[in-house]
Amino acid sequence: MSNIPKIVILGAGYGGVLTALRLQKELNYNEADVTLVNKHDYHYITTHLHMPAAGTDNPENARVSISKLIDEFKIDFVKSTVVQIRPQDKKVILEDGTLSYDYLVIGLGGEPETFGIPGLAENAMNIRSINSVRLIREHIEYQFARYKREPHRTDYLTFIVGGAGFTGIEFVGELADRIPELCKQFDVDPSLVKIYNIEAAPTALPGFDPELVQYGMDVLQKKGVTFRIGTAIKECTPEGVVVGEGEEIKSATVIWTGGIRGNRLIEEAGFETMRGRVKVDEFLRCPGSENIYIVGDNSLMFNPEGRPYPPTAQIAMQQGVVCAHNLVASIRNQPLKTFVFSNKGTVASLGKGEAIGIAFGKKYKGRVAAWLKKMIDIRYLFIIGGIPLVLKKGKFL
Numbered sequence: 001m002s003n004i005p006k007i008v009i010l011g012a013g014y015g016g017v018l019t020a021l022r023l024q025k026e027l028n029y030n031e032a033d034v035t036l037v038n039k040h041d042y043h044y045i046t047t048h049l050h051m052p053a054a055g056t057d058n059p060e061n062a063r064v065s066i067s068k069l070i071d072e073f074k075i076d077f078v079k080s081t082v083v084q085i086r087p088q089d090k091k092v093i094l095e096d097g098t099l100s101y102d103y104l105v106i107g108l109g110g111e112p113e114t115f116g117i118p119g120l121a122e123n124a125m126n127i128r129s130i131n132s133v134r135l136i137r138e139h140i141e142y143q144f145a146r147y148k149r150e151p152h153r154t155d156y157l158t159f160i161v162g163g164a165g166f167t168g169i170e171f172v173g174e175l176a177d178r179i180p181e182l183c184k185q186f187d188v189d190p191s192l193v194k195i196y197n198i199e200a201a202p203t204a205l206p207g208f209d210p211e212l213v214q215y216g217m218d219v220l221q222k223k224g225v226t227f228r229i230g231t232a233i234k235e236c237t238p239e240g241v242v243v244g245e246g247e248e249i250k251s252a253t254v255i256w257t258g259g260i261r262g263n264r265l266i267e268e269a270g271f272e273t274m275r276g277r278v279k280v281d282e283f284l285r286c287p288g289s290e291n292i293y294i295v296g297d298n299s300l301m302f303n304p305e306g307r308p309y310p311p312t313a314q315i316a317m318q319q320g321v322v323c324a325h326n327l328v329a330s331i332r333n334q335p336l337k338t339f340v341f342s343n344k345g346t347v348a349s350l351g352k353g354e355a356i357g358i359a360f361g362k363k364y365k366g367r368v369a370a371w372l373k374k375m376i377d378i379r380y381l382f383i384i385g386g387i388p389l390v391l392k393k394g395k396f397l
């Protein structure tokens with residue numbers, strides 16, 4: 001049996017892919033066996049998913065074949081679903097086999113958090129993966145077709161988005177752009193279509209710059225979005241949602257973007273978690289299990305003021321780089337690097353040609369912010385796949 005350490009990476013999301021790409025670059029020949037496990041043979045660009053969900057872009061543009069990203073002479077890719085993590089045995093159970101590891105990286109991404117709201121898990125859809133956005137896109141078109149057969153059912157033309165965080169705001173922006181096209185295609189009077197964005201917090205985009213939030217809401221309202229801010233969804237049923245003090249909004253489409261938690265496999269593995277996320281140490285290791293690293297939405301880290309960093313692609317990518325560095329350092333018995341988050345800013349799209357954001361300490365809105373958003377997306381494609389990927393998947397217009 002070989003004495004080469006075995007590194008297993010679970011999940012080819014932002015954290016997992018960056019870890020794999022960096023290991024591929026930094027490890028010398030025969031220094032470690034690296035295996036990347038993912039349930040699909042493609043990586044998806046989560047930050048694009050609001051577009052194919054609304055139907056303003058093709059889902060193909062939001063996914064990249066993993067074989068195009070990694071060097072399969074250096075990294076073994078296993079397409080499978082993880083069903084159990086067994087830290088006590090240093091094993092991972094897959095739906096079709098078992099892997100043993102010396103070092104484990106967990107980057108399985110988050111799951112929707114429904115905060116125990118009755119009916120949400122059963123009746124609402126989520127923008128989480130290529131498969132989930134395909135479903136949303138088809139579902140939206142189908143509601144227009146159904147309405148033409150049952151014109152008394154205006155609930156088919158009412159679209160409810162729960163949560164006005166970044167995902168909710170970006171999605172309603174795209175949906176509002178798509179509606180005129182669908183109305184034309186299905187001969188539907190646009191004034192019959194309603195888009196509600198419902199948020200329990202006292203503001204949309206909680207924690208974001210208030211002036212930019214106001215700008216964003218004005219843009220979206222002009223496009224036809226109705227905001228119900230400071231309004232909690234109390235229940236979700238097959239007929240719609242119940243909000244506030246019992247008001248019912250009838251709708252055949254509820255999309256929940258209001259919360260994200262870590263992965264249930266981590267809780268089931270016996271790690272101490274907060275909403276499925278593990279509070280990692282400064283080197284990104286799981287406390288008490290120094291051979292296990294956790295990156296991305298599965299990890300929990302706090303800023304110097306003691307507040308948790310929101311789970312973003314940006315932090316997941318930076319963690320992937322440091323995680324790979326620390327794995328190589330562990331193997332070489334060298335000192336580990338502390339993870340320090342460098343916030344490059346945040347930009348939220350509001351649909352075609354409109355966005356709001358803060359980058360490099362400055363506020364941006366309108367076309368300039370929309371351009372910035374494109375540059376961020378292109379930069380990511382470049383990091384993971386170089387110029388060929390930018391040319392293939394990059395959106396310049």
Ligand SMILES: Cc1cc2nc3c(=O)[nH]c(=O)nc-3n(C[C@H](O)[C@H](O)[C@H](O)COP(=O)(O)OP(=O)(O)OC[C@H]3O[C@@H](n4cnc5c(N)ncnc54)[C@H](O)[C@@H]3O)c2cc1C
Nearest residue numbers: 011013014015039046081082108109296297311312313314
């Ligand atoms: C619509 C939307 C827009 C967003 N926009 C932004 C943005 O503009 N900027 C930003 O910084 N962040 C944004 N985010 C957040 C960002 O996408 C996440 O924080 C980021 O994807 C987390 O990366 P990750 O590596 O933890 O996991 P993910 O990217 O979620 O990847 C997890 C991977 O694990 C795989 N997987 C899951 N379970 C299993 C299993 N059991 N077995 C095998 N494989 C499994 C999945 O298929 C996936 O490939 C957005 C999120 C959404 C949903």
